[in-house]
Amino acid sequence: MKELKLMKGNEAFAEAAIRAGVDGYFGYPITPQSEVLEYLMAQKPYEQTGMVVLQAESEVAAINMVYGGAACGKKVVTSSSSPGISLKMEGISYLAGAELPAVILNVVRGGPGLGTIQPSQSDYFQATKGGGHGDYRLIVLAPASVQEMADFVGLGFDLAFKYRTPVMVLSDGVIGQMMEKVELEPQVTRRTNEEVAAQCPWATTGRPVNGPHRIITSLELDSAKQEIHNHKLQNKYKEIEEQETRFETIGCDDADYLFVAFGSSARICQKAVQIARAKGIKVGLLRPITLFPFPSKAIDSYSKQVKGILTVEMNAGQMVEDVMLAVNGKVKVAHFGRFGGIIPTPDEVVKALETKIIGG
Amino acid sequence: MVETFDKPEIRTPENLVYSKTKVLTDNVLSYCPGCGHGTTHRLVAEVIEEMGIQNNTIGVAPVGCSVLAYNFFDIDMQQAAHGRAPALATAIKRLLPERFVFTYQGDGDLAAIGTAETIHACNRGENIVIIFVNNGIYGMTGGQMAPTTLPGMPTSTSPYGRDTQIMGNPLKITELVAQLPGTYMVTRQAVHTPAAVRKAKKAIRQAFENQILNKGVSFVEVVSNCNSGWKLPPVKANEWMVNHMFPFYPLGDIKINGEMVK
Secondary structure, eight states: OOEEEEEEHHHHHHHHHHHTTOOEEEEOOOTTSTHHHHHHHHHOHHHHTOOEEEEOSSHHHHHHHHHHHHTTTOOEEEEEOHHHHHHHHHHHHHHHHTTOOEEEEEEEBOOSTTOOSSBOOTTHHHHHSOSSSSSOOOEEEOOOSHHHHHHHHHHHHHHHHHHTOEEEEEEEHHHHHOEEEEEEOOOOOOOOHHHHHHHOTTSOSSOOTTOOOOEEOOOOSOHHHHHHHHHHHHHHHHHHHHHOOOEEEESOTTOSEEEEOOHHHHHHHHHHHHHHHHTTOOEEEEEESEEESOOHHHHHTTTTTOSEEEEEESSSSSHHHHHHHHHTTSSEEEEEEOOSSOOOOHHHHHHHIIIIIIOO | OHHHHHOTTTSOGGGOOOOOOTTBOSSOOOSOTTOHHHHHHHHHHHHHHHTTOGGGEEEEEOSSGGGGGGGTBSSEEEEOSTTOHHHHHHHHHHHSTTSEEEEEEEHHIIIIITHHHHHHHHHHTOSOEEEEEEOSEETTTTSEEOTTOOTTOOBTTBTTOOOHHHHOOOOOHHHHHHTSTTEEEEEEEEOSSHHHHHHHHHHHHHHHHHHHHTOSEEEEEEEOOOHHHHTOOHHHHHHHIIIIIHHHSOOEEEEETTEEOO
């Protein structure tokens, strides 16, 4: 039975991980996501479901623990915030190269460097364009509510195992820290070793008696074989783009203008839509739920209908590049952003629409 | 030699004096002739075969000369990012506690870039085996200075010898991890003579058996040679190892059954 609770986004993510039958969480404290590890340590899921919870010595160690667990076919999670995610990028590249499933939460704070501990969306490029070395993509889910912080654990693992690829939940300090009601899924039993062996024949769980032995690696010294492997990855990403693009539209049917925003910016834009419509400006909101794959076709489908698109991001202009690519010059696109930990107000957003798009 | 293999009258059971362990694959080793890695691989594989744990063991390969170890051990293997093998092994063992788990690492991997992972896995007392092959040099990348390069020892990045005033001192990480409460067994071995091979195998066997006790890390250093990197023929490399490496890295048990050896 589903259960209704009032929780912080970070706590909802942690609780959903327990309920989704996750086998292991490996993390390292960093603001504004430390509640994930704190909540798990307080709940002691190792006594309830057998889930392993370990505070690693660094983000680097934590993501490599994720690699070790994922290579055994286990459902493993880590979470961090921007500077910590940068440290994890080496390991994330290895996960992508070795085709390992995992869910990685980034509760984004303002950067660059140590930056601020306040919310930001300035890791969009890092999450969607690679971040680590090599040609790879992550599936990137962008929650806009505490409910989605919980829901995207299960969705993340479904996608991670379906495509054998790491999934990033790209949240931010607002969604991680704020409290909302959340409907939690009932407890799922963790998979047995036999179920893992049956569902993940590639996993290193101990060599089958009749062989062959399983190898998890991202190394290929023969460049011809490496190119074949890279083609395989690219084909997988293409399939993900065709099958897994997710977005939400609000007030778009009669819209003359369009906001494109994800995460907490989308929540702000929901209010901005109401304010603008009260002033007689017919504006709608398109919220990408997956940032990779990006809903380019959906955005492009509005390029004939609307007179202009404003992307609203808590960064200096990152997703705006993907929106421009999507409409390819057919309609005016502008960006409005606050950054460094500053959260824009709905009034600011409406004013930006008026000055940058309508009057601009 | 090939002719001998083709003569079935010679290949009879009573003439069989040695056969390769089935836990090693038939892939040709990527190691230089004379290198200690081949022997160390064989000992680990023989222990796995003799304990009957081929289908119950997960190994972790490092970055370095033994990066392709997964091609040589016929067991399930993972290849780790440089230095991170103990982090992988930590998760594998905690998620599959009934499996035997070991890392196989060189000195650059374990004692330079992976120092944090090594120290913390040892300090947490992860119930794993760490096989540490120390030849005082980065072999795979062409003979650069390692954390364990001896004072005065020439390498391609210390061409006039390691000047400890400029380049710092070699790290005795094995003595260091022995100080940590999470290590149950710490020993330093070699594989350059038949007697040393027998002792090293006994130590590796003990290390794997310790996993049944669940009492922490069993850490086996194998002081080895690098005739390519040291630019010496194999026999001379072994002599150099005995005369220079062993005085700095003395062989023997450092910690047994959780107690320091006096």
